[in-house]
Amino acid sequence: MLTTTEIGIDLGTANILVYSKNKGIILNEPSVVAIDKVTKKVLAVGSEAKDMIGKTPGKIIAVRPLKDGVIADYDITTDMLKHIMKIAARKLGMSLRKPTVVVCTPSGATSVERRAIQDAIKSAGAKEVHLIEEPVAAAIGADLPVDEPTANVVVDIGGGTTEVAIISFGGVVSCHSIRIAGDQLDEEIIQYVRKNYNLLIGERTAEKMKIEIGYALVKHEEETMDIRGRDLVTGLPKTITVSSFQMQDAMKESLLHILEAIRATLEDCPPELSGDIVDRGVILTGGGALMKGIQEWLSQEIVVPVHIAPSPLECVAIGTGKSLTVISKLMKSAK
Numbered sequence: 001m002l003t004t005t006e007i008g009i010d011l012g013t014a015n016i017l018v019y020s021k022n023k024g025i026i027l028n029e030p031s032v033v034a035i036d037k038v039t040k041k042v043l044a045v046g047s048e049a050k051d052m053i054g055k056t057p058g059k060i061i062a063v064r065p066l067k068d069g070v071i072a073d074y075d076i077t078t079d080m081l082k083h084i085m086k087i088a089a090r091k092l093g094m095s096l097r098k099p100t101v102v103v104c105t106p107s108g109a110t111s112v113e114r115r116a117i118q119d120a121i122k123s124a125g126a127k128e129v130h131l132i133e134e135p136v137a138a139a140i141g142a143d144l145p146v147d148e149p150t151a152n153v154v155v156d157i158g159g160g161t162t163e164v165a166i167i168s169f170g171g172v173v174s175c176h177s178i179r180i181a182g183d184q185l186d187e188e189i190i191q192y193v194r195k196n197y198n199l200l201i202g203e204r205t206a207e208k209m210k211i212e213i214g215y216a217l218v219k220h221e222e223e224t225m226d227i228r229g230r231d232l233v234t235g236l237p238k239t240i241t242v243s244s245f246q247m248q249d250a251m252k253e254s255l256l257h258i259l260e261a262i263r264a265t266l267e268d269c270p271p272e273l274s275g276d277i278v279d280r281g282v283i284l285t286g287g288g289a290l291m292k293g294i295q296e297w298l299s300q301e302i303v304v305p306v307h308i309a310p311s312p313l314e315c316v317a318i319g320t321g322k323s324l325t326v327i328s329k330l331m332k333s334a335k
């Protein structure tokens, strides 16, 4: 049966998630596309394509069409979205004909970047596209009382951007968005290993190191990990052992930038709302919220309680989906 429906999309730099009002999260895939360089045909999307990163023969390339939370390659993003919409329709057991889509954008995105996201979703088959700022979606997804006149502080550490916002009475009171997040941490790990060991490692190895032995907190029980790469001197494969203290050292600059963004947002907070922050604290969302020791480190640095959202990787998608109800109500009342 063909039917018009409504979905929420978290079009993330690292992951793309689709939320349906009735079924919750119906799709969660890495934002990666494998394409044939010659025919320009899309060969795989999502985890299948991610597995190909850095391992494909010359003819096939695995690309991430989003960078820093915005579209870096418009055509590939549109192709990826078409595939994603098809899979979503299959999961919903129906043809997803001209859906209404709510999609998030980083709060620091320019009007051109926002327009590109809107156009790409329309080209992929949507009838209507509504944009929502990522921290607002994250706060709704984390079940914060965003409509109440109280300060809700969200720190969303994703792949491409970190968004920090104070939301009260349904609006953003203060916000900072920086293009430093998980991808930048991976890049710093690659550079650290290159500089200190003359070893070239790939993005996937760096991400694995970050997830397994990456600590935000300086004081922790040391962990180690064996990693493999290509020796830049001999050109041969080599295995080295890296410790979690070295990882902390590699990532510290970026972590400090994230801390600065949080501090700057809190400093902009109107005094009447500051008391709420002391009581209610800050909520962490996005994949970065899962980093080892981040909760303890941040609460020590900003001296307010820090909480991790129940499903940090899904918060933004849940929030975009839930905001559909609000938009439907607005559309009905406007008729």
Ligand SMILES: Nc1ncnc2c1ncn2[C@@H]1O[C@H](COP(=O)(O)OP(=O)(O)OP(=O)(O)O)[C@@H](O)[C@H]1O
Pocket (backbone or CB within 6 Å): 010, 011, 012, 013, 014, 015, 016, 068, 069, 070, 157, 158, 159, 160, 161, 162, 181, 182, 183, 207, 210, 211, 214, 285, 286, 287, 288, 290, 291, 292, 312, 313, 316
């Ligand atoms: N356990 C973990 N520890 C540290 N980082 C993690 C962990 N799990 C996931 N990540 C990182 O979180 C990032 C992905 O998070 P998320 O899915 O929230 O980003 P995104 O929404 O795709 O990106 P953006 O919001 O910037 O567009 C990746 O960089 C990933 O490596």
